[in-house]
Amino acid sequence: MRTVIFGIDGLTFRILHPLIERGELPNFRKVAQEGCEAILESKYPPLTPPAWTSLSTGLKPARHGVFDFWAYDDQHEKGKARKAHVLTRRRGGKAIWNILSEYGKQVLVVNVPATYPPEPVNGIMVSGYMTPSTSVDFTYPSSFKAELFQVAPGYQIDLEMNAYERLKTMGKVEPLVEAIIGMTEERIKLMMYMLKEKPWDFCYLAFIGADRLQHPLWEEVYALNSRTNDYFRLMDDALGQVLAQLGPEDNLFIVSDHGFGGHSTYFDINEYLYSKGLLKLGASFETNRRKSSRATRFRQIVTRMGLRSIARKIKRSLKTMGMWVPPNFEAGLDRPALNDIDWEQTLAYVPSFSGFPSGYADIFLSPDLSAERVEELRADLKNLKDPKNGQPLLDAIYSSEAYGSGPYAPSEPHLLLLPNDGVTFRVELGNEQLWENLGKSFGSHHKDGVLYAYGASFKRGFKAPNAEIYDLVPTLLRGMELPFTNEFDGRVLDELFVEREQPPVEPGNGADGGLARRKLKKLLEA
Numbered sequence: 001m002r003t004v005i006f007g008i009d010g011l012t013f014r015i016l017h018p019l020i021e022r023g024e025l026p027n028f029r030k031v032a033q034e035g036c037e038a039i040l041e042s043k044y045p046p047l048t049p050p051a052w053t054s055l056s057t058g059l060k061p062a063r064h065g066v067f068d069f070w071a072y073d074d075q076h077e078k079g080k081a082r083k084a085h086v087l088t089r090r091r092g093g094k095a096i097w098n099i100l101s102e103y104g105k106q107v108l109v110v111n112v113p114a115t116y117p118p119e120p121v122n123g124i125m126v127s128g129y130m131t132p133s134t135s136v137d138f139t140y141p142s143s144f145k146a147e148l149f150q151v152a153p154g155y156q157i158d159l160e161m162n163a164y165e166r167l168k169t170m171g172k173v174e175p176l177v178e179a180i181i182g183m184t185e186e187r188i189k190l191m192m193y194m195l196k197e198k199p200w201d202f203c204y205l206a207f208i209g210a211d212r213l214q215h216p217l218w219e220e221v222y223a224l225n226s227r228t229n230d231y232f233r234l235m236d237d238a239l240g241q242v243l244a245q246l247g248p249e250d251n252l253f254i255v256s257d258h259g260f261g262g263h264s265t266y267f268d269i270n271e272y273l274y275s276k277g278l279l280k281l282g283a284s285f286e287t288n289r290r291k292s293s294r295a296t297r298f299r300q301i302v303t304r305m306g307l308r309s310i311a312r313k314i315k316r317s318l319k320t321m322g323m324w325v326p327p328n329f330e331a332g333l334d335r336p337a338l339n340d341i342d343w344e345q346t347l348a349y350v351p352s353f354s355g356f357p358s359g360y361a362d363i364f365l366s367p368d369l370s371a372e373r374v375e376e377l378r379a380d381l382k383n384l385k386d387p388k389n390g391q392p393l394l395d396a397i398y399s400s401e402a403y404g405s406g407p408y409a410p411s412e413p414h415l416l417l418l419p420n421d422g423v424t425f426r427v428e429l430g431n432e433q434l435w436e437n438l439g440k441s442f443g444s445h446h447k448d449g450v451l452y453a454y455g456a457s458f459k460r461g462f463k464a465p466n467a468e469i470y471d472l473v474p475t476l477l478r479g480m481e482l483p484f485t486n487e488f489d490g491r492v493l494d495e496l497f498v499e500r501e502q503p504p505v506e507p508g509n510g511a512d513g514g515l516a517r518r519k520l521k522k523l524l525e526a
Helices: 013-021 026-034 048-057 096-102 144-151 161-170 173-197 209-214 218-222 226-243 269-275 283-304 308-320 371-383 469-479 515-525
Strands: 003-008 036-041 070-072 084-086 107-112 123-127 202-207 251-255 259-268 361-365 394-399 414-419 422-426 435-446 448-455
Touching (some): 013 218, 013 226, 013 448, 048 469, 096 123, 096 469, 107 173, 123 144, 173 209, 202 226, 209 218, 209 259, 218 226, 218 259, 259 269, 259 448, 269 422, 422 435
Parallel strands (some): 003 202, 107 123, 107 202
Antiparallel strands (some): 070 084, 251 448, 361 414, 394 414
16 A cells, blocks of 8 residues: 655645636546545644645644744843754654654655755655755765756756746746746656656655745736646646556545735734834844835835836836845845844844745744733734724734644744735834735735545545644554554544544554554564
8 A cells, every 4th residue: 555645835725626627637626526625724834844844744843843944043141142044854753754664665755845955764855945956965865866867857956046036026927937837847757757667655746836836926826827727737737647656555645735825915013013112123223124114105105106016017127137136124034133133122023034925923922021911912913904904914823832842842932923815924124004005916825725635545525624734644644554653743634534444553652562563563574
């Protein structure tokens, strides 16, 4: 009994369902009609590194150590700035490929984000997004790298960042779609070679093109533009090729790390915290805030005059010609801004830019902030409404407990904010009105991702209740009829399975001498 995970970064039913209904995705339709479908919730937070890591481990961030693209050093001395480090892989916990390797299963892991450097596995691993480049050793075994480029000479881990930024700046559909499809075709070529030519019991495939497409071109994707549809048709074709490799007892999961939606409104979360006296700035940051405030007022005047789209086109043209350099205050917002903060007096702050494209805000709270003031902050945030339509800012607000408990639990309290549809969070300062409407929708992450379960183990045509990303690994293990030797934060999605006898899972998940441990020993000795 073999299993495939077919992962698509940012896949959403908002696009998938209409294309299935139009008959453009026959293989997705087949899986939906003959398998199980559910919303796969990704809430803590809906961001690529922690979400894929939770999908792969069945664990919450406090146990695998990935909350963001960044890990933050503890503040060892009050008033001193913290340091941040880029994360390229999890810090703790076993991933599904580790678990299955220990069972003696042959595994193929291809392009899953946050898997660099590649781990020793019983099979082959090709690292995914967050790998520095193809010039490093990004495969296990390292010798497979040469074979990879023989099979797919144009293979890319991701679109080269500067090239991707240029394509986004152009604002045109055709060049970006062409680049993403070219990258994806090479990936499919490699994956199908591995499925056909390498031994495997488990294969984990990941595609990132939907995310790269939907961020800048959400309006076109949502309108089912014929050219952007080509990417999803390519995914359907790849799915069909994978289905053709499955036997009657094999299982397939289609998953996304998060969903997607459009935003046309910003809420400036750090300016809000500043207005509440919870964020205190150093001298240079305060000066830059005043400069940014003037720029914000100019944008608002342009918007009121109905000239925002014209200004956007002019700015895009200047960027394309290399004549537009962002103001100093905006530079580097893709990395945490931690240096010019008055840490002696700051009680709440959002350091990471990650929430802007990803539809959330993670507020770091000082331990000095009293429980009463935290509750006041929560209540005030819940009461905030968009002045344009009266819609509440927040869909949900969570405390640190949402991250679970474990060795990597945050040392400080947090508030995790998920906005309602149409809104995302900015971290820049200077907009005293807090809200800003763009007049155009861009794509941002949404908590509602995609899950399909297909194969002999699963019910046919079943619309299942919502699941969570932590549920994939324990459900997959049950589908492969393997006992558990790990404790998971997720649960087995029992409602997906057809009724048949299952191997027992001992309470306590594999204590020494337990039934699960004995079964594992027998499997490894076989």
